[in-house]
Amino acid sequence: MTQPTSPSAPATAQDGPLPRQRRSYSIGELAKMFEVTTRTIRFYEQEGLLAPERRGQTRVYDEKDRVRLKLTLRGKRLGFSLAEIREVVMMYDAMPDGNRRQLRRLLEILADKRANLERQQEDIRLMQLEIDDVERRARDVLASLADQPD
Amino acid sequence: MTQPTSPSAPATAQDGPLPRQRRSYSIGELAKMFEVTTRTIRFYEQEGLLAPERRGQTRVYDEKDRVRLKLTLRGKRLGFSLAEIREVVMMYDAMPDGNRRQLRRLLEILADKRANLERQQEDIRLMQLEIDDVERRARDVLASLADQPD
DNA sequence: GCCGAGGTTTACGTTAACGTAAAGTGCTTG
DNA sequence: CAAGCACTTTACGTTAACGTAAACCTCGGC
Numbered sequence: 001m002t003q004p005t006s007p008s009a010p011a012t013a014q015d016g017p018l019p020r021q022r023r024s025y026s027i028g029e030l031a032k033m034f035e036v037t038t039r040t041i042r043f044y045e046q047e048g049l050l051a052p053e054r055r056g057q058t059r060v061y062d063e064k065d066r067v068r069l070k071l072t073l074r075g076k077r078l079g080f081s082l083a084e085i086r087e088v089v090m091m092y093d094a095m096p097d098g099n100r101r102q103l104r105r106l107l108e109i110l111a112d113k114r115a116n117l118e119r120q121q122e123d124i125r126l127m128q129l130e131i132d133d134v135e136r137r138a139r140d141v142l143a144s145l146a147d148q149p150d
Numbered sequence: 151m152t153q154p155t156s157p158s159a160p161a162t163a164q165d166g167p168l169p170r171q172r173r174s175y176s177i178g179e180l181a182k183m184f185e186v187t188t189r190t191i192r193f194y195e196q197e198g199l200l201a202p203e204r205r206g207q208t209r210v211y212d213e214k215d216r217v218r219l220k221l222t223l224r225g226k227r228l229g230f231s232l233a234e235i236r237e238v239v240m241m242y243d244a245m246p247d248g249n250r251r252q253l254r255r256l257l258e259i260l261a262d263k264r265a266n267l268e269r270q271q272e273d274i275r276l277m278q279l280e281i282d283d284v285e286r287r288a289r290d291v292l293a294s295l296a297d298q299p300d
Numbered sequence: 301g302c303c304g305a306g307g308t309t310t311a312c313g314t315t316a317a318c319g320t321a322a323a324g325t326g327c328t329t330g
Numbered sequence: 331c332a333a334g335c336a337c338t339t340t341a342c343g344t345t346a347a348c349g350t351a352a353a354c355c356t357c358g359g360c
Contacts, residue, residue: 028306038307043348057355058307071280074273079229081346092284095291103292110285117274117281123224124267124274130221131267134242135260141245142253178336188337193318207325207338231316 025061027052033066034073044072047082049089078120088113175211177202183216184223194222197232199239228270238263 031038044050045059049072052059061069068089075085091098091106098106181188194200195209199222202209211219218239225235241248241256248256 026306037349039348039350042308047347057309071277074277076347077229077273078270078277079227083346088281088284095284095288098291100292100295103288103295106288107285107292110281110288114278114281117278120228121271121274123227124271127221127224127228128264128267131238131260131264134238134245135257138245138253138256138260141248142250142257145250145253176336187319189318189320192338197317209337226317233316 023063025066027059027061030061030066030069034069036073041069044069044082047086049082049086078117084113173213175216177209177211180211180216180219184219186223191219194219194232198236199232228267234263 025033027038027041030041041050045052050061050065050068052061052065054060071089072082072085076082087109091102091109094102095106175183177188177191180191191200195202200211200215200218202211202215204210221239222232222235226232237259241252241259244252245256
């Protein structure tokens with residue numbers, strides 16, 4: 001997308017050392033690959049997180065779409081909403097021709113996310129300590145139960 | 151909670167170096183303290199995450215409740231569902247008189263959570279790298295825009 | 301020619317996690 | 331004693347993120 005992506009580009013043999021893995025995927029392939037349903041993928045498109053090409057009526061996903069989906073799902077695992085994820089993803093794409101105001105806005109958002117992530121790291125550390133503690137107690141109780149029934 | 155917590159303990163002056171901060175909180179205090187609404191706190195109770203005492207009709211929260219709420223909110227920030235959180239919190243409380251099967255189940259759950267947290271750590275690292283990258287590009291573009299209009 | 305596998309749109313259903321509003325209770329303060 | 335404030339219950343509303351179902355194309359293979 002950084003290149004105009006002329007759709008009529010014939011992709012001759014001298015396009016480069018390796019034409020950037022110009023593979024394409026069907027919706028079903030992606031679904032299996034990431035263990036989500038096709039409904040989910042279509043939903044993400046509807047929410048503006050994906051924008052695959054169409055061959056006729058059928059969606060055709062390329063490498064870039066696959067990466068986007070991957071990032072989206074990663075964001076989800078971290079508890080981000082689709083809106084939050086879109087915020088970054090879309091701005092990232094709008095970057096090359098973005099004006100200064102947009103770019104500054106993007107930087108703000110990024111700083112925000114970064115702070116969020118750091119907080120999550122701390123939360124994870126704390127929760128790990130909690131879990132360690134609970135586990136230790138559980139093992140203690142279990143050991144003291146060396147012969148009770150059940 | 152590890153102690154039987156005799157409710158009729160008169161809390162005389164010689165209860166120890168500091169009687170475990172036997173403070174109590176109203177729902178409103180907790181709400182402000184954690185920046186959530188009272189609705190949220192009541193909802194968590196309804197979902198089995200909290201179980202405050204009652205003075206008449208009014209809820210009275212103690213230190214233990216406060217900690218529970220804190221843990222719950224921490225879990226939420228990490229994207230866990232209330233059901234997942236309850237899973238751990240409840241089993242933790244059921245521990246002292248739990249039988250072996252329950253304890254083993256708890257250990258399973260804990261291992262699960264732990265794996266989950268580790269995955270999240272990895273996700274965070276990856277996303278931080280992404281953000282670094284996006285930010286770098288954004289700054290580059292911004293720099294190259296040293297004089298264009300808005 | 302038909303059929304099954306995979307794709308499509310449209311649309312209504314569902315769940316979690318609260319928000320919001322209404323109507324009542326209890327205290328303490330001017 | 332009225333007003334206000336904090337608390338209570340009950341109940342309906344809302345949003346995000348899909349699930350599920352129906353009805354339709356379309357294409358390669360037998």
